[in-house]
Amino acid sequence: MKDQRLETRVDTQTIKISAQKAQVYYGTNHAIKDVDVEIMDKTVTAFIGPSGCGKSTFLRCLNRMNDTIPSCRVEGKILLEGEDIYDARVDPVQLRARIGMVFQKPNPFPKSIYDNVAYGPKIHGLTRNKAELDEIVESCLRKAALWNEVKDRLAAPGTGLSGGQQQRLCIARAIATSPEVLLMDEPCSALDPIATAQVEELIDELRSQFSVVIVTHSMQQAARVSQRTAFFHLGHLVEFGETGQIFTNPQDPRTESYISGRIG
Amino acid sequence: MLKDPHISRAFDRDLEAVQAMIMKMGGLVEAALSDAAKALDTQDEALAEQVRQSDKAIDELEEQVNAECARVIALRAPIATDLRTVLTVMKIASSLERCGDYAKNLAKRALVLGTMAPIPGAAGSIRRMARQVGLLLKDSLDAFVSRDAGLAAEVRLRDQEVDQMYNALFREFLTHMMEDTRNITACMHLHFIAKNIERVGDHATGIAEQVIYLTTGAMPDTDRPKAALASGDE
Numbered sequence: 458m459k460d461q462r463l464e465t466r467v468d469t470q471t472i473k474i475s476a477q478k479a480q481v482y483y484g485t486n487h488a489i490k491d492v493d494v495e496i497m498d499k500t501v502t503a504f505i506g507p508s509g510c511g512k513s514t515f516l517r518c519l520n521r522m523n524d525t526i527p528s529c530r531v532e533g534k535i536l537l538e539g540e541d542i543y544d545a546r547v548d549p550v551q552l553r554a555r556i557g558m559v560f561q562k563p564n565p566f567p568k569s570i571y572d573n574v575a576y577g578p579k580i581h582g583l584t585r586n587k588a589e590l591d592e593i594v595e596s597c598l599r600k601a602a603l604w605n606e607v608k609d610r611l612a613a614p615g616t617g618l619s620g621g622q623q624q625r626l627c628i629a630r631a632i633a634t635s636p637e638v639l640l641m642d643e644p645c646s647a648l649d650p651i652a653t654a655q656v657e658e659l660i661d662e663l664r665s666q667f668s669v670v671i672v673t674h675s676m677q678q679a680a681r682v683s684q685r686t687a688f689f690h691l692g693h694l695v696e697f698g699e700t701g702q703i704f705t706n707p708q709d710p711r712t713e714s715y716i717s718g719r720i721g
Numbered sequence: 722m723l724k725d726p727h728i729s730r731a732f733d734r735d736l737e738a739v740q741a742m743i744m745k746m747g748g749l750v751e752a753a754l755s756d757a758a759k760a761l762d763t764q765d766e767a768l769a770e771q772v773r774q775s776d777k778a779i780d781e782l783e784e785q786v787n788a789e790c791a792r793v794i795a796l797r798a799p800i801a802t803d804l805r806t807v808l809t810v811m812k813i814a815s816s817l818e819r820c821g822d823y824a825k826n827l828a829k830r831a832l833v834l835g836t837m838a839p840i841p842g843a844a845g846s847i848r849r850m851a852r853q854v855g856l857l858l859k860d861s862l863d864a865f866v867s868r869d870a871g872l873a874a875e876v877r878l879r880d881q882e883v884d885q886m887y888n889a890l891f892r893e894f895l896t897h898m899m900e901d902t903r904n905i906t907a908c909m910h911l912h913f914i915a916k917n918i919e920r921v922g923d924h925a926t927g928i929a930e931q932v933i934y935l936t937t938g939a940m941p942d943t944d945r946p947k948a949a950l951a952s953g954d955e
Contacts, residue, residue, distance in 0.1 A: 677798055704800045706938030717801045718732065719725040 471498040479533040503679035506689035520556035557636035563623030565615030601629035621652025753824035758851035761831035772828035779821035786814040857925040876929035883922035
């Protein structure tokens, strides 16, 4: 009977990102402690946990966004397809083209809608001519479910769009460089339920092409969009497993207390 | 009844309310079963009639439980143990409603049997069996309240005693019917009563299994021992 269960399928067993004994310090503050995690390819992984538990910090380690914080120090290994992303030979800019990111608040460049999406492919030299660039812009805006709303005003400033549209523009921008992994830090917290549903639908479509890691404060969102869920608490990875299992039968009492809204 | 409280106290109140309804249902069903068996044993028509009437209250409670559970699911989106609590409550309510129907049926047959020549010893045996099954039901509900998987596992094992009582009654009624064909109508009624009480035992077992699911997150996987049924069914 096991094969008839409605478990959301994890399509591959390929490990995309693997963290081994990852530690993060902000000065003397030990923010991430001994985190071992394996992010699968073509899978949505949700990071949940109370504020300050380290989930965003850990997410930002995955594409070296923490490099910009002087007091921040990362130890342990974080491997992208077996290669250490903190190796001295790795160019963080190239790395971030492979591991894209979408932030909590939509932050479009003060440029046209078209240029917001075209920026990444341009600086990374991913296209040979204007026609190819047009094609990428259109396909990314389509994937982000924004094309129909903006196709007649691509030259208008991205900042003039509504909040939900801006967030979808940022997603289009993030996928324009054809990343292998997309990191999303609370991508729907500033969106209304309709825009949230559109972004969630988009996340599900995107996972046919690459893996998505999403930090969310909404338990229901984690349950809806992810196949794997990781629960962080006080810098530790407490529990990591199949999303259906985490939400019906969590193994750690701390996970249970948190997701069911109890005082832990 | 619950472990740590929720940050939202209204959520705790909702969950406690549906569980209180289950306990009320359980009390009504236990009383109906024991009263119906007593009515049969003591030829008490008024008591039998009262059991038939009381089934309405059990049915109404089941509807209330279902409506409340639907509300909790819609408004509170319960997960983990909370989700299992709501699912378990709904299943237990449906089991108890069935048990109430069996008690009502027993009362109905008690009224019919009152008009016939009694089968010696039968009503007493039925009453003993009903008492045994009533205890199983009570223990399964106690296990639910105290989240006691150990007691639930014990209830599962004890159901085979009920099966054995049913088997003994089955043979006894068969013998009476073979001895004297005029006993057939009464014995058929008595057999249905015994079978229905045996079914109540199965529902108690089902409730115990729900308690195991509620506390551990998984249904018990080992088959419980079963006495081979003389009637050959199941």
